[in-house]
Amino acid sequence: AQTVTQSQPEMSVQEAETVTLSCTYDTSESDYYLFWYKQPPSRQMILVIRQEAYKQQNATENRFSVNFQKAAKSFSLKISDSQLGDAAMYFCAYHGNQFYFGTGTSLTVIP
Amino acid sequence: GAVVSQHPSRVICKSGTSVKIECRSLDFQATTMFWYRQFPKKSLMLMATSNEGSKATYEQGVEKDKFLINHASLTLSTLTVTSAHPEDSSFYICSARAPGQTQETQYFGPGTRLLVL
Numbered sequence: 594a595q596t597v598t599q600s601q602p603e604m605s606v607q608e609a610e611t612v613t614l615s616c617t618y619d620t621s622e623s624d625y626y627l628f629w630y631k632q633p634p635s636r637q638m639i640l641v642i643r644q645e646a647y648k649q650q651n652a653t654e655n656r657f658s659v660n661f662q663k664a665a666k667s668f669s670l671k672i673s674d675s676q677l678g679d680a681a682m683y684f685c686a687y688h689g690n691q692f693y694f695g696t697g698t699s700l701t702v703i704p
Numbered sequence: 705g706a707v708v709s710q711h712p713s714r715v716i717c718k719s720g721t722s723v724k725i726e727c728r729s730l731d732f733q734a735t736t737m738f739w740y741r742q743f744p745k746k747s748l749m750l751m752a753t754s755n756e757g758s759k760a761t762y763e764q765g766v767e768k769d770k771f772l773i774n775h776a777s778l779t780l781s782t783l784t785v786t787s788a789h790p791e792d793s794s795f796y797i798c799s800a801r802a803p804g805q806t807q808e809t810q811y812f813g814p815g816t817r818l819l820v821l
Contacts, residue, residue, distance in 0.1 A: 597747075626808045636795065638748075638812035684747060688808035692738075694747035 595620045597687050599695035606675045607703050613660075614670040614698045616685030625689040627661065627668045632697070633681040641683070644668065677702050707731055708800050710813040717788055718821055725783045725816045727798030733778035734800035738810060739771075742795040754781050788820040 596619045606612035618627070629641040644652045644661050651659050656673045672679055680702045685695040707730040717723050727737055736755050740748040752768075754760040754775035762768045770792075772784040781800075785792050795817050799810040 602745075628808075630812075636797075636815045636817075638797065638799075638815075643808075690807070691750055691753075692740075692748070692808075692810070694749075696747045697745070 595622075595687050595689060595693045597685055597693050597695040599685050599698050601698045602696070603699045603701070605701040605703055606672070606679075608675055608677060610675055611671060611673045612675055612700065614672070614683050614685075614700070616668045616670070616695055618666050618668065618685070618687045618693075620666070620687065620689060622689045625687060627659075628686040628688065629657070629659070629668075629670045630684045630686060630694075631679075631681045632684060638684075642670065672700075675702050677704060706802065706811045708734075708798065708811045708813040710796075710798055710816050712816060713814065714817040714819070716819045716821060719789055720787055722784055722786045723788055723818060723820075725785070725796055725798075725818070727781045727783070727800070727813050729779045729800045729802075729811070732800075732802045734781075735778065735803045736801045737775055737781035738799045738801075739773060739781075739783050740797040740799065742797060742815070744795075748797060751783075785818065788818070790820045793818055793820045 598617045625646045627644045631639045642654045658671045660669045682697045684697050687693045709728045711726045739751045742748045751766045752760045752762045754773045756775050760773035775781040797815040798813045
């Protein structure tokens with residue numbers, strides 16, 4: 594089975610600063626998707642950004658961008674200009690034929 | 705668009721009773737719905753995949769007789785935890801996929817917290 598590893602259980606960032614959340618995964622598949630989901634205290638899973646493995650260009654969504662290194666099986670999330678509302682649990686996820694989620698990184702934004 | 709709701713948002717029940725959790729797609733028809741379980745400070749684990757009108761497909765290690773899944777309509781799937789025990793206490797999340805969308809496009813519900821006393 595595929596595995597997704599988030600090695601940072603907790604991270605903090607000063608408001609307006611930039612933070613990078615790490616994620617690595619293990620797979621033998623060549624065609625898959627990678628995601629970052631945000632889970633605020635409300636527990637609603639919110640899609641932040643997605644990346645198709647066949648695309649070399651890194652996905653970006655406003656203040657959120659990824660650094661996708663396919664050979665290294667690395668998929669980090671960069672949050673620029675951090676805002677208080679970014680505070681949440683962030684899950685990295687892999688989808689080949691089903692979702693596999695990492696254990697999450699709890700992000701604290703310091704005012 | 706693409707809103708998924710769950711009911712109830714939280715439920716407390718006594719050990720040995722059964723609890724039903726509903727997952728509804730509010731503004732689209734979901735041919736496939738997924739049920740996940742999230743332990744405290746843990747990742748989401750896929751429990752089962754349910755397709756409208758057919759039996760659910762359960763992941764390895766998930767007891768199908770304990771976690772009954774019914775997907776009787778294109779907008780509703782239910783998860784019934786039968787004879788609940790304290791170890792079943794968890795956060796249950798459903799997701800739904802609309803027809804014509806690729807498999808990885810799923811919309812998540814807000815989750816249901818189950819506490820079994």
